[in-house]
Amino acid sequence: MKSLLIKGAHVVTQNASREQIRCDVLVEGGLIRKVGKVQSGADEVIEADGDILIPGLVNAHSHVAMSIMKGVADDVPFPKFLERVFAIDSDRQEGDIMLGAQLGLAEMIRSGTTTFVDLYYSEDVIAKAVTESGIRGVLCWAVLDEEYTTQKGVPLDNCKHFHEEFKHVPRITPGIGLQGVYVCSPETFMAAEEFSQRTGALMHFHLSETRKEVYDHKAKTGMRPAEHLESIGVLSERCLAAHAAWLTINEVKALARNKCSVATCPVSNMKLATGGVAPLPEMFTHGVNVSLGTDGSTTNNGLDLLAEMKTLALIQKCYRWDPTVLPAQQVLDIATLGGAKALGMANAIGSIEEGKKADLVILDGKAPNLRPMRPDNLVSNIVYSGNSSNVKTVICDGNVVMRDRKILTMDESMVVAGSERAIKGLLERREH
Ligand SMILES: [Zn+2]
Numbered sequence: 001m002k003s004l005l006i007k008g009a010h011v012v013t014q015n016a017s018r019e020q021i022r023c024d025v026l027v028e029g030g031l032i033r034k035v036g037k038v039q040s041g042a043d044e045v046i047e048a049d050g051d052i053l054i055p056g057l058v059n060a061h062s063h064v065a066m067s068i069m070k071g072v073a074d075d076v077p078f079p080k081f082l083e084r085v086f087a088i089d090s091d092r093q094e095g096d097i098m099l100g101a102q103l104g105l106a107e108m109i110r111s112g113t114t115t116f117v118d119l120y121y122s123e124d125v126i127a128k129a130v131t132e133s134g135i136r137g138v139l140c141w142a143v144l145d146e147e148y149t150t151q152k153g154v155p156l157d158n159c160k161h162f163h164e165e166f167k168h169v170p171r172i173t174p175g176i177g178l179q180g181v182y183v184c185s186p187e188t189f190m191a192a193e194e195f196s197q198r199t200g201a202l203m204h205f206h207l208s209e210t211r212k213e214v215y216d217h218k219a220k221t222g223m224r225p226a227e228h229l230e231s232i233g234v235l236s237e238r239c240l241a242a243h244a245a246w247l248t249i250n251e252v253k254a255l256a257r258n259k260c261s262v263a264t265c266p267v268s269n270m271k272l273a274t275g276g277v278a279p280l281p282e283m284f285t286h287g288v289n290v291s292l293g294t295d296g297s298t299t300n301n302g303l304d305l306l307a308e309m310k311t312l313a314l315i316q317k318c319y320r321w322d323p324t325v326l327p328a329q330q331v332l333d334i335a336t337l338g339g340a341k342a343l344g345m346a347n348a349i350g351s352i353e354e355g356k357k358a359d360l361v362i363l364d365g366k367a368p369n370l371r372p373m374r375p376d377n378l379v380s381n382i383v384y385s386g387n388s389s390n391v392k393t394v395i396c397d398g399n400v401v402m403r404d405r406k407i408l409t410m411d412e413s414m415v416v417a418g419s420e421r422a423i424k425g426l427l428e429r430r431e432h
Pocket residue numbers: 061062063206242295296
């Protein structure tokens with residue numbers, strides 16, 4: 001059983017009492033065995049004296065393969081954005097999806113993410129990229145009504161097939177993705193829920209991202225989306241709703257009552273100027289679990305959770321005219337423990353505790369932007385002053401995925417060159 005010893009870091013444990021300890025961390029068999037003084041050696045030793053060790057971050061909403069489509073539809077109104085993105089997306093081949101996923105995975109590793117949630121079709125292709133990358137993917141196959149899909153076959157059947165094929169693959173957790181109420185009928189939601197209940201699979205969907213979506217749904221059904229989903233009996237602790245930006249207090253209570261989690265996506269909402277700000281203070285008051293997502297690279301345009309944490313804090317404070325809203329510790333909780341809980345992985349990831357999986361990120365403790373550093377400003381420094389250039393080393397499942405800023409699991413220059421070629425080809429095909 002291969003062992004790994006990380007020596008001398010400031011460990012931001014994220015345990016129940018949010019302890020920070022200057023100590024060693026011993027990893028064996030993919031698990032954290034000891035957090036404290038370790039006298040013995042190990043197969044591999046990482047000297048992290050003075051560096052900062054945090055749990056791997058959890059990106060709770062993304063479309064990773066869209067990373068090659070960065071910048072194809074910026075600064076345009078939302079309907080035009082959708083038209084352009086869907087047009088390019090419908091032309092994509094497996095190779096383009098693979099390269100898009102690899103590009104996004106490299107970006108996530110470089111910014112300290114070790115687990116991410118994806119919503120897309122062709123998750124079988126993305127699963128191969130995730131497996132090679134060394135990090136964890138909760139891959140939710142996109143399900144929508146047949147009349148709207150470009151998928152071959154029935155989307156829910158494709159999702160079930162993907163689930164069956166990948167449910168035992170290490171670091172891959174297959175889930176059900178639902179595009180949203182605007183393309184998923186109550187019957188589609190109910191069939192997905194039945195499958196989720198039977199298998200325990202996560203049900204991940206876009207919810208109330210735009211005001212138009214909410215008003216259209218109310219005109220059609222007489223109810224707002226979250227109220228409607230509760231009324232048809234599809235909300236449960238297996239639900240993870242992305243955005244949730246246009247909610248009433250009654251809808252927040254409905255999510256809380258049904259133990260649903262939310263993936264808030266502040267940068268995507270701000271960039272698309274959809275106007276809504278997820279009501280996080282009310283979600284916390286009523287007990288909704290909140291996690292953090294970047295959304296895809298056509299709307300963000302990045303997958304950097306360190307940047308996303310700062311933006312989340314700023315938008316919530318700014319919107320409420322209240323600097324006490326969402327303190328740094330709560331933001332870090334959202335990006336670690338909140339994500340873990342949303343995925344049903346609270347016992348496995350999200351904190352640095354003995355017995356949990358060794359998903360760990362080392363930040364450069366000597367970086368000027370993270371200094372001066374004291375116990376009382378360490379978490380603030382990570383959330384407000386940190387950026388992806390501070391990420392030195394990334395460990396997932398006990399394996400070193402990036403060491404001293406070199407990704408060990410993929411040929412980054414090949415991925416970058418390949419993705420340039422892929423998007424060039426796609427854009428040229430559109431023009432002809
Ligand atoms: Zn999305």
